[in-house]
Amino acid sequence: MNKYLYIDHVGRAYPSLDPDAPRGATVDVFSDVTFELRQGEFMSMIGHSGCGKSTLLNILAGFDQPTTGGVFLEGKPITKPGLERMVVFQSFALMPWLTAFENVRLAVRQAHPDWPAAEIDAWTHKYLDLMNLTNAARKRPAFLSGGMRQRVGLARAFAVNPKLLLLDEPFAQIDALTRGSIQDELMRMWQETRGTVFMVTHDVDEAILLSDRIALMTNGPGAELAEIVEVDIPRPRTRASLIDDPRYMKLRNHILQFLVSGARRAAPAKPPTPSPVAVPA
Amino acid sequence: MPAPLDKIARSCAPYAISLVFALLFIAVWAGATRQPRFDASAHSPDQLELMEMNGDIVRDEQGAWQFNAAKTGGLPGPGAVWDKIKTETGEAFVKKGTNDHGIGWLIGYTLRRFFTGFVAASVVAILLGVLIGLSPLLFKALNPFIQLLKPISPLAWMPLLLYTVKDPFWTAILVVFMASLWPTVANTALGVSNLRKDYLRVAAMVEMSFARRLFTVILPGAAPTIIAGLRISFGSALVAVVPAEMLLGELGIGYLSWIEWNNLDVSGVLFAIIVVGVVGVALDFAFSRLAARFTYSEI
Numbered sequence: 248m249n250k251y252l253y254i255d256h257v258g259r260a261y262p263s264l265d266p267d268a269p270r271g272a273t274v275d276v277f278s279d280v281t282f283e284l285r286q287g288e289f290m291s292m293i294g295h296s297g298c299g300k301s302t303l304l305n306i307l308a309g310f311d312q313p314t315t316g317g318v319f320l321e322g323k324p325i326t327k328p329g330l331e332r333m334v335v336f337q338s339f340a341l342m343p344w345l346t347a348f349e350n351v352r353l354a355v356r357q358a359h360p361d362w363p364a365a366e367i368d369a370w371t372h373k374y375l376d377l378m379n380l381t382n383a384a385r386k387r388p389a390f391l392s393g394g395m396r397q398r399v400g401l402a403r404a405f406a407v408n409p410k411l412l413l414l415d416e417p418f419a420q421i422d423a424l425t426r427g428s429i430q431d432e433l434m435r436m437w438q439e440t441r442g443t444v445f446m447v448t449h450d451v452d453e454a455i456l457l458s459d460r461i462a463l464m465t466n467g468p469g470a471e472l473a474e475i476v477e478v479d480i481p482r483p484r485t486r487a488s489l490i491d492d493p494r495y496m497k498l499r500n501h502i503l504q505f506l507v508s509g510a511r512r513a514a515p516a517k518p519p520t521p522s523p524v525a526v527p528a
Numbered sequence: 529m530p531a532p533l534d535k536i537a538r539s540c541a542p543y544a545i546s547l548v549f550a551l552l553f554i555a556v557w558a559g560a561t562r563q564p565r566f567d568a569s570a571h572s573p574d575q576l577e578l579m580e581m582n583g584d585i586v587r588d589e590q591g592a593w594q595f596n597a598a599k600t601g602g603l604p605g606p607g608a609v610w611d612k613i614k615t616e617t618g619e620a621f622v623k624k625g626t627n628d629h630g631i632g633w634l635i636g637y638t639l640r641r642f643f644t645g646f647v648a649a650s651v652v653a654i655l656l657g658v659l660i661g662l663s664p665l666l667f668k669a670l671n672p673f674i675q676l677l678k679p680i681s682p683l684a685w686m687p688l689l690l691y692t693v694k695d696p697f698w699t700a701i702l703v704v705f706m707a708s709l710w711p712t713v714a715n716t717a718l719g720v721s722n723l724r725k726d727y728l729r730v731a732a733m734v735e736m737s738f739a740r741r742l743f744t745v746i747l748p749g750a751a752p753t754i755i756a757g758l759r760i761s762f763g764s765a766l767v768a769v770v771p772a773e774m775l776l777g778e779l780g781i782g783y784l785s786w787i788e789w790n791n792l793d794v795s796g797v798l799f800a801i802i803v804v805g806v807v808g809v810a811l812d813f814a815f816s817r818l819a820a821r822f823t824y825s826e827i
Contacts, residue, residue, distance in 0.1 A: 310729055328732040340726035344748045344824040353744065357734040389825040407734075 251443060252284040252307070252411060256316035259302050276302050277470035278315065282462060284411075289437060289444045291454040293502060294464030300447040304415050307445060308334045320411060330358050333404035337416040339396040341388040347399045348384040351375060351406055358407040374406040375399075378432060394425035398432070405436050412437075414446035418453065427486060430456060438482070451502050455495060456484055463505055473511070476501065554606050561605035568593040604795040612795040613802070627787070629779060635807060638769060638780035642811075645704025646765045650758055653709050657716020657754070658746060667717060674713060682707035682768045686775060696776040700769070707768035708761035715757025719750030748824075755819045762815055766808050781807060 258278035265272070277299035284290050292300045305311040307318055309328035318325045320332065333354070334340075341350045352371040359367060375384050378398040388396050397417055404412055417433075418426045434457060437444060448454050454461045455478055463473045480494050489495045566585055568576065576593060579585045586596045604612075620632035629637075660667045685706050689699045723746065731745045747754070773782030781803050788796025 308729075308733065310732075328729065328735075330733070330735050332733075334729070334733060336726055336729075338726055340724075340730050342727060342730070342745065342748070344751070354734045357736060387824065 250283040250319070251286040251288075251321060252445070253319040253322075254280055254282050254303070254307075254316075255319065256281050257303065257306065257313045257318060258315040259299060259306065259311070260314040273314075274468045275314075276467050277464065277472075280316075280472045282472060282475060284443055284445060286443055287441045289446070289457055289459050290462065291446045291448055291458040291460075292462040292464060293448060293451065293454055293506070294470065295466050295506065296449075297467040298464040298470040299467050300464055301415055304334070304413050304445065304447045307411070308332055308413050310334075330354070330407050331410040332413060333407055333409040333411075334413045334415060335397070335400045335404050335417045337419050339388065339393075339400050339420075341396055341399055341403075343388050346385050346387055347380055347391065347395075347402075348372075348375060350388070350399055351403045354403045355406050371406065374402045377405070377436065378402040392425070393421045394429055397421055397429060401429070401433060401436065405440065405442075408440065408442070410443065412442050412444045414444060414448075416447055416449065419449065426453075431485075433457065434483075451499055451506070452486075452489075454502070455480070455498055456486060456489060461502065463502065465511055466509065473505065558606050561603050563595055563605075566593050566595045604798065608795045609798050609802075612793075612799045616799060627779065631781075631784070631803060634779060634781050634784050635803065637778070638773065638782065638807070641700050641773075641778070641780060642704055642765060642769050645701045645769075646708045646762065648701075649705040649708040649761065649765075650712055653712035653757075653761070654716050654747075654754060657713045657757075658720050658742065658750075660713070661717040661720025661723075661750070662746075664721070667721065674710065678710040678714070682764070683771055683775070686772065690776070696778050700772045700776050700778045700780075703772040704765045704769050708765040711760035711764060712754065712757040715760070716750060716754045719753025719757075720746055722753070723749045748822075751822045752824070755822055759815065759819065762812070766811065770804055 257280045259276045260273040261276060263272040263274045280303065292303070294300050302311060306313050307325060309325050309332065325332070342353070345353065348371060351374060352367060355367050355371050372384070375381060378401055380395065380398050380402060383391055383395055388399070391399070400417070418429060421429065430453060446454070446457065458478050460475050460477050462475045465471050465473045476498065478498060480489065480492055571579070576585070583596055585593050588594045616631045620630045622630045623633065660670055682703050686699060686703055689702045690696065693699055693702065727745050727749050731741045736744065769780070770782030770785070773780040774786040777783060781800060784803070785797055785800035788800055
């Protein structure tokens with residue numbers, strides 16, 4: 248197995264907020280999560296709020312540290328944030344005092360400190376154009392819609408060609424109609440760059456549309472990785488073609504069943520490492 | 529076309545009311561300070577001679593007797609102050625002696641003193657504020673000192689400063705410095721510590737050096753709060769500079785007010801007050817124009 252990104256028995260505990268708990272008591276958000284991503288793979292993680300999926304993403308980004316276990320990218324442990332792992336934030340995280348162009352340029356300049364200014368500008372414009380932001384380049388985030396802001400966020404992340412792209416519920420704050428077109432743009436960009444993507448989401452349809460594999464988390468606290476389902480629907484996928492695909496309905500029902508029934512582990516015995524489970528077509 | 533006229537009338541209305549208030553104020557002022565007419569026919573020539581020798585009455589251009597305006601008590605009227613304004617602005621850049629410089633020079637001295645102290649204090653305060661704002665440990669450690677030093681009137685430092693630097697020129701600047709230090713320190717620390725975590729995460733993610741993080745993320749992000757602090761400091765420094773000049777005898781517009789009082793020239797005192805007000809308004813206007821360039825709208 249090509250362990251491009253390896254999440255090795257990772258757990259994260261926080262101090263307990265329960266007033267009756269003894270001093271120093273901790274609560275496991277999730278524990279013993281192990282899986283890996285292949286290079287060029289698009290993987291999503293679904294779970295109810297509080298299952299620690301965003302915490303895991305923060306650990307992969309280097310914003311947070313695991314309590315147990317470790318995360319490795321190309322065999323090297325991840326300890327701090329860096330340009331090789333770009334995050335697209337749910338809250339967009341654009342500097343409101345900079346224009347869309349300046350927000351993207353900021354990352355490009357950091358990634359290529361040896362480039363002359365003209366080259367940095369040209370590269371920045373190229374990625375703004377790719378995300379259909381040509382006319383928004385000189386606007387500040389406050390003058391852009393939610394969808395446009397997240398396009399800037401995606402342009403910033405793609406522009407530095409990261410080894411790993413981390414999407415933290417990237418479309419949660421965007422209206423449903425705009426969401427579709429940005430998902431299409433994301434898919435197009437990903438297919439062009441063939442980067443490795445890890446996305447955290449609440450949206451089952453979004454996960455199926457975009458992912459190669461989907462990781463399902465049980466409910467927190469004390470969440471675990473329940474199973475990983477393979478999305479065996481050939482690409483290119485569109486929302487229109489998905490709806491008529493029986494594999495899509497089957498997959499969708501399987502994931503919704505899992506979430507609605509309380510997000511518990513299906514198998515009675517716990518395997519040492521959850522292996523990818525292919526859903527029969 | 530009634531609509532545009534109506535619009536003009538509505539936009540002018542507040543200023544018209546302001547003008548009415550101003551005219552009303554001047555009318556009341558003129559009425560309250562009006563000199564009674566001197567009735568020469570009620571006095572014998574001997575009495576008039578005695579009164580002239582005492583300086584109570586003088587002859588005007590037509591040769592008629594009038595009360596001597598310089599001798600009568602009470603506040604001068606708007607006319608006397610207007611005359612004073614005309615004379616003073618007429619010789620704004622004239623130096624008549626070591627301590628008798630024109631009003632243009634005096635405003636210049638005050639502005640130089642004000643900006644030297646204010647700019648120096650702002651640089652120190654922003655640096656200190658950033659350090660405190662970035663480190664919760666330092667914030668807790670230094671907060672008691674800041675709380676203790678903040679309420680001290682900047683003028684209370686003056687004797688100590690004068691004793692230490694032994695020079696009134698620098699003491700006045702240091703009083704302005706002390707007046708404009710604490711609000712900026714407190715606001716900068718607040719703005720930096722409340723900076724959204726996302727911005728710092730992006731800065732860390734794109735691997736910015738500390739200097740670049742400071743100038744492209746921390747300071748611009750905290751700019752609105754820092755500028756609110758600078759504005760409080762600005763007002764505080766403006767209030768401190770006038771008494772500092774009075775007490776130290778350093779040439780400036782605050783000094784003008786005091787020296788006119790020493791000359792028993794109440795018109796001069798009123799003139800000085802008007803100058804302080806006008807300079808304050810002009811500085812505040814300039815500052816708000818500058819501040820508007822550094823604010824941004826939060827998403």
